[in-house]
Amino acid sequence: MTSADNLRAFKRDGRIVIVGASLAGLRAAEALRDEGFTGSLTMIGDELGEPYDRPPLSKQVLTGWVPADGTTLPRRRGIDAQWLLGVPASGLDLTTNHVHLADGREVPFDRVLISTGVRARPWFVESEAALDGVFVVRTREHAESLQRALAAGPSRVLVIGAGFTGSEIASICRERDLPVTVAELAPAPLVGALGAMVGEVASDMQRAHGVDLRCGVKVTQLEGDAQGHFRRAHFSDGSTIDADVAVVALGSIRNTEWLRESGLAAGVWGITCDTGCRALDIQGRVADDVFAAGDVARCPNPIYEYRLIALEHWANAVEQAEVAAHNMVSAQADRRPHLSIPLFWSIQFGVNIKSVGVPTFADEVVVTQGSLDDHRFVTVYGYRGRVTAAVSFNNGKWLDYYRRLIETAAPFPPPCPTPDQPLDAKPVPVDFPGPRPGAAGAPPGVDEPKTPGSAAARPARP
Secondary structure, rough: OOHHHHHHHHHHOEEEEEEEOOOOHHHHHHHHHOOOOOOOOEEEEEEOOEOOOOHHHHHHHHHOOOOOOOOOOOOOOOOOOOOEOOOOOEEOOOOEEEEEEOOEEEEEOOOOEOOOOEEEEEOOOOOHHHHEEEOOOOHHHHHHHHHHHHOOOOEEEEEEEHHHHHHHHHHHHOOOOOOOOEOOOOOOOOHHOHHHHHHHHHHHHHHOOOOEEEEEEOOEEEEEOOOOEEEEEEEOOOOOOEEOOEEOOOOOEOOOHHOOOOOOEEEEEEEEEEEOOOOOOOOOOOOEEEEEEOOOOEEEHHHOEEEEEOOOOHHHHHHHHHHHHHHHOOHHHHHOOOOOOOEEEEEEOOEEEEEOOOOOOOEEEEEEEOOOOOOOOEEEEOOOEEEHHHEEEOHHHHHHHHHHHOOOOEOOOOOOOOOOOOOOOOOOEEEOOOOOOOOOOOOOOOOOOOOOOOOOEEOOOO
C-alpha cells in the first residue's frame, strides 16, 4: 500500500467529533458517512433532543400551524454516532486533541468540526430580561413559550428590533389581530440588511398593516409590576407604552467563547476559516484537523474579493457542512472550496422577500423590475460597477437570472430581463445606517458583527 493509500485509509477512519448538534452538525455527520467515513463519530450539543429546524420557529410555530416539537430535522440517512446532548463544550485543547465538556468530561478526536452556531442576543439588563412576558426567539422552548403568550391575547406586543425576525414576529401579531409596537434604532426596518430604499418599503408595509412602528428610537427600560410581569416600556424620546409581551429581536451572538484558550482565530465575529472550511489559528496558519461550518464560520468568498463573511443562512449552513465533511476525509489534492452564493427568504405582511448574493456588499442599488409602490419589484445591488446581489418582493422567479450576473461579475447596473423596468430607474447610494468598520473603500456590512435588530435570514424556497 502506498503512502497515499495509507492517508486515504486514515482519513476514512479514526475519531471525528462534531461540536454543535443542529442543522450544520447533522448534515455534516450525514455527509461524512456518505463520503465513506467508517470511524467513530461523536455529536456534542448543548440542547436536549434531536436536531431541529429553526426557521419555522419564527413563523409556523408562532402561528400555531406547527407544534414546536414538530420541527425535528428529517434524517437523510443513519449516522451511527454517539450523542452527548444537554451539555455544552467548554474548551478545545489542540495539543492533546480533546474537547472539554462543561461537566468535566473530555472527548478525544483526530479531527473536529465546530458548528456551534449562534444564540439570541438577550436584553441588556438581566433583571428586566427575567420579567415574565419578555422573550427571545432562538430555541424550540423560546418559540413554544412565546406562542402560548400570543395565544393568550395580550393587550399589546412590543417587538424590539426590526430585522427579519422582529419583522416576521410583528407580521404574525397582526395576523392574530394583536396590537403591536415595533421599536427600531435604525431609520427603518430591514435597513441594516437591505439598505434605505428597501427599508422605506418595509416601513410602508408595516404601517399599512397597522403596526405602531417607531424608528430612530431606543428602548431604555422594561418595567415590571410587583408580581414580576412585564407591563411598560420606556423610550429614549421620553415616551412610554403599556404592553404585556416584549420580544427582544436584537440579533445574535456567535458561540465562540468556549474557544478562547484554544489558539484558534475565533471571536465575536466567528471562527476564521479558509475557503475549504478549515479553521485558522491566531497566527493565520491552517489548523488542518479543525473545521467549522454554519453560522459560526467566517469564510473568505472569492466572489466578494475574498473578504471574510459570516452568514446566518440555512442554505449556507448545509453547503458548508457538506464541503467541510468532504474535506475532512479527503487528501489535500481532492479537497474542494465552498463557493456558493448566499440565498435567503422571508415572508412578512403577505410579501415573499427573497435574496441572492450579499446585499451589504454594495455601494449602489437600483430598481430593475416592477414598482416599489406596489411592493412587487426587484432591486439589484452593485459594488464598484459590478452586480453583487438582488432582492425581490413578490417577484422571485427572476433571481436565477441575477444569480448568473453575480457569478459572472456582470456590469452594474444590469439590463432588465423583462419589459417592466421602470423608465426613470437610476442607481442610488445603498445607504446602510451608521458607521461601519473595515478598510478604506470597503463596502459596508462585510466582515463585522450583525447589525443590532437584524436576525438570521431564511433559506431560499422555490
